[in-house]
Ligand code: NAD
């Protein structure tokens with residue numbers, strides 16, 4: 477498509493949870509850019525996430541699989557993008573335990589295809605170009621419970637699930653293309669996101685959906701694992717800041733400075749759900765069911781995001797309880813969305829694969 481002198485940015489995975497928030501932010505904030513959302517629309521991709529921006533003149537969508545080498549190569553040659561923000565991935569740890577190859581294909585082969593396409597069209601003229609790779613803190617492995625250590629940009633890689641290993645491999649490929657071919661890249665590694673439009677297989681939306689339908693809340697193991705939660709809009713904001721002001725070749729760790737043991741988070745969620753649904757306090761908590769632990773379950777993730785704060789001035793904007801209230805309000809106001817994405821063959825990983833203890 478001819479977009480004149482507009483800077484052209486391909487956002488992969490833009491129909492997914494985080495990608496849709498990044499697309500919305502960029503389309504609304506930067507009318508001088510043309511945003512192309514490139515997405516295969518897997519079970520996790522939903523164009524309904526973007527109804528409010530789909531008619532914007534600086535937005536377009538292309539349905540494409542990043543594993544399709546020829547398709548990606550032809551598309552890049554035709555569009556000549558100035559930048560790529562790469563979010564497309566298989567993203568759920570439990571699914572990666574069940575089907576690692578899907579993760580290796582999309583996260584590794586798909587990322588390699590995008591890098592090769594960028595290299596082909598940018599080589600010899602890298603000026604103003606950027607391949608921004610959105611990654612995860614899970615590449616760093618697991619911290620001990622009760623420790624005060626944090627993941628930082630220079631923490632050695634130690635991925636422990638097929639998902640995190642595939643993301644670690646994709647990070648290595650991105651750096652290798654920077655060092656070997658001079659492709660301008662930036663990587664960010666973020667902690668657990670939550671907020672509107674998250675597919676109800678991840679802890680928070682799954683539990684909201686289950687409370688709504690009076691289904692049990694499957695807590696893996698003892699519920700003692702710790703995650704560092706960040707509101708998705710804050711993550712999108714960090715990506716915007718890093719994309720525009722981050723240093724090429726650098727890595728930025730992004731986190732909420734907001735550690736919660738799963739069971740404490742679940743108790744808070746249950747309390748807020750009872751409040752919002754006008755149910756007696758304790759109703760939701762009664763749905764908690766301790767189930768067999770996730771295989772290889774990482775104990776604790778926590779991010780030291782001081783590089784991003786000190787160099788680029790980014791800070792999370794939202795307190796966790798406020799973010800959780802907004803998230804619950806969104807799911808309650810969008811039961812149709814929940815219905816849409818959970819209809820058909822979708823059942824939770826636990827329902828499909830685990831036996832209750
Ligand atoms: P998601 O599962 O909600 O969305 C993934 C999107 O990628 C979907 O729209 C899907 O259709 C698309 N996609 C999947 N395979 C594809 C393929 N082969 N070709 C083209 N499109 C494909 O994921 P998310 O939670 O929004 O995560 C987005 C990115 O952020 C991922 O790279 C993930 O690793 C990373 N990340 C996620 C979190 C989190 O807490 N969710 C935290 C840190 C980093």
Ligand code: DAU
Pocket residue numbers: 567568569570611612613614666667668669677678679680682694695696697699701702703738770777826
């Ligand atoms: O840290 C960043 C990562 O966060 C992202 O890279 C991943 O894409 C994203 O899925 C997320 O991974 P987690 O495995 O931490 O998220 P999940 O929501 O699946 O699980 C959060 C915690 O809750 C984890 O300790 C497992 C536990 N859990 C999860 C589910 C789905 C349960 O106890 N019961 C459940 O049913």
